[in-house]
Amino acid sequence: MEDLLIQALNGLASASSLFLVASGLTVIFGVSRIVNFAHGSLYMLGAYVGWSLVTQLPEGLAGTSVGFWGSILLAALIVGAIGMVIEVLLLRRIYEAPELFQLLATFGVVLVVQDVALLIWGPQDLLGPRAPLLRGSTEMLGVRFPRYELFLIIVGPVVLGLLWLLFHRTRWGTLVRAATQDREMVSALGVDQRRLFTSVFFLGAMLAGLGGTLQLPRESVNLQMDLAIITEAFVVVVVGGLGSLPGAFLAALLIGELHAFGILILPRITLVLVFLVMAIVLVARPHGLLGRASAPSRGAAAAPDPPIGPTPRPLIVAGAIALALLIAAPLLLRDYEISVLTELLIFVLFAASLHFIMGPGGMASFGHAAYFGAGAYGAALLAKHLGAPMLLGLAAAPALAGLLGIAFGWFCVRLSGVYSAMLTLAFAQIAWSVAFQWVEVTGGDNGILGVWPDGWARDKSVFFYLTLVLCIGASLMLRRAVRAPFGYALRAGRDNALRAEAIGIDGFRIRWLAFTVAAVAAGIAGGLFAYSKGSVFPSTLGIPRSVDALLMVLLGGVQTLSGPIVGALAFAGLQEQLMRATELWRLIMGSVIIALVLFFPQGLAGAVQKAWGK
Amino acid sequence: MLDVAGLHAHYGRAHILDGVGFTVAAGEVAVLLGRNGSGKSTTMKAIMGLVPPSAGSVRFEGRDIAGQPPFRIARAGIGYVPEERRIFTDLTVLENLDVGRQPARAGLRSWDAARLFDLFPSLGAMRDRPGGRMSGGEQQMLTIARTLMGNPRLLLLDEPSEGLAPVIIERMVHAIAALKAEGLSILLSEQNLHFARLVSDRAVIIEKGRIRWAGTLPDLIAADDVREQYLSV
Known part of the structure; x- marks a missing residue:
């Protein structure tokens, strides 16, 4: 019985952290329709930045409440600012790109942040300090429970309440809700949507940063935090219903408790329990628990896919030459290179x-x-x-x-x-x-x-x-x-x-x-x-x-038939070469992806097609 | 007030506006008349910056605004009321108005919710109702009211009578007359000559992306051949 209670409270505490991250994700998605893969990276940065601030406090502040809580808040604000920079430098330039292309860009950011964090903070796990005022535990219903966990349990609903006030009691919130439905109309009414989007990113990133930095007293900071949380946050956002804050809160509670109790009851399927629940929810309610069927946001300005014409003659010639080279390849190459080429071909079909x-x-x-x-x-x-x-x-x-x-x-x-x-x-x-x-x-x-x-x-x-x-x-x-x-x-x-x-x-x-x-x-x-x-x-x-396959298709270009082939060769080839050449292959790969997104928003094959058309 | 010259616009490869040019004088109500697909809405959107003009100029109070982002054009003093109304369905009437709010403009009596509820009394009775739960006529009034909150000097009304019941159309006629009396300049687009003649001073006829005729309303009524050629269905 006591175990159950402790697990239930643990579940609530995890739910709060999960909600902070998911709320930022859902707010950003609502307005910009961007599936922000980098949201987990912002969470991780929150933890790292918070760790640096707390452990490097000046003499008088170290170990004090002001020092600790000040660092937590400052870390969240810094991560908010980082989110703003990402929006202004990268995402703002690609709102017009085909759907999901932004996903590719944010994945590039994930890779870059991973290596940047590795360079700054190193590969080892970092242990954060305990929270002043909230050390130790409190007796509740006959069990001793860590005070910090109790604090986290309260944070979730408080943030939900504050966000509700922000979105329903301020003009900024009204504008954001309006832009979620029809951003073009909002701008025709005189609202600078670029600034609105940037501020939304600040808020979303800050929430992710806060979620991350609040983990400091709970668990060690490490380089796997980003991808671990992003999958769960996606699940929460989708189960709750995209764009719905109360939905995200409910879903966070559900997922948090599932984790806590799954371990007790069905340890063998804990890994999949969350996804099983998501599948059930989506099959029963295709728009999540509290989500609604929404028309696509107006003014999202995704141009319709161009029609697919007959294969142009030069492409047939190029394809024939490539095929001839491939047929001749085993005569010229060594076993290892042939294996690499074999694998590339497999990825071409996978991407196709x-x-x-x-x-x-x-x-x-x-x-x-x-x-x-x-x-x-x-x-x-x-x-x-x-x-x-x-x-x-x-x-x-x-x-x-x-x-x-x-x-x-x-x-x-x-x-x-x-x-x-x-x-x-x-x-x-x-x-x-x-x-x-x-x-x-x-x-x-x-x-x-x-x-x-x-x-x-x-x-x-x-x-x-x-x-x-x-x-x-x-x-x-x-x-x-x-x-x-x-x-x-x-x-x-x-x-x-x-x-x-x-x-x-x-x-x-x-x-x-x-x-x-x-x-x-x-x-x-x-x-x-x-x-x-x-x-x-x-x-x-x-x-x-799965992400590899997505990257190949998006890199090559979704709208052209040759896209996946080019994308698979570029991605798999580049990754293979980079991984052999440098430790920091993620940094380079991420930068390359970001550069491609900025300069070839139609993908590689799309860019070639466009250049040819002119 | 508004001087459009040589305006071209494309949707993809489709050439929609082919050198549109006309003017709207201060304080007048001009109507852009034309059949379905003649380029009326695109002209409005091009003025507003929602469809980027590929060539030509749009001068508003002497300044060329062609190619500027929509929010700057709105802040310069042009209010746009879209044909599809585009009410924010999740927002209440008051919140919809709040989105449209812009600072007061020198020499203009500024709009607020109370004044708009005088102009459209039925809106005042449903201030907290979500936009999605209003009738078409109510939404049409709300979309105009929302745009007025930006204190425009020129109002672009895209087919304001479309799909409305006669009694609502009548109210719309009164509202437009009241706005004109306030000194607002108005450019509206219409297929319906009957509605246009009730409110407009001058007509501009567009067909296949070009201006074919311009003149006063009485002249248009007298010119049977023009109406026959460009407006009859």
């Missing part, structure tokens, strides 16, 4: 499969690795448990991925926008945790080893040719499908779902089919990946792998 639903389908997926991983595991499981030959394994890969696509897709394609993307993430996490925790079958974290090609394909060149045929073949078929009547129907539904339905297109079935086709293609890539590496680990369907 995601592009198929993101570009022509208009559905973002944050969990595409699930199908890549399903393919890899499908092949590996057959090889391990049944000793199946490679070709059978390679056939099983798309089959398993396709089945998963049929099952998950049925739910995901009913939703739209960020909700749909988050549901794909939830399913991917569920698939990941099956691979991670069903140790008897999947080997858990140890993965499945010894998944080697059959004798005839063991030679690197032979396997390379096999990969070439399958990946290029499948990519070309996806390309063909976009130009087929099926592709017309898919694009029609993306451009205007209602009108497409009105002329007799069954949008749901078309999207479902597209989702499944993309899963099958990703499965082929995954199967090849398993045999090329000789092993499979849960990381093949982890979040980072």
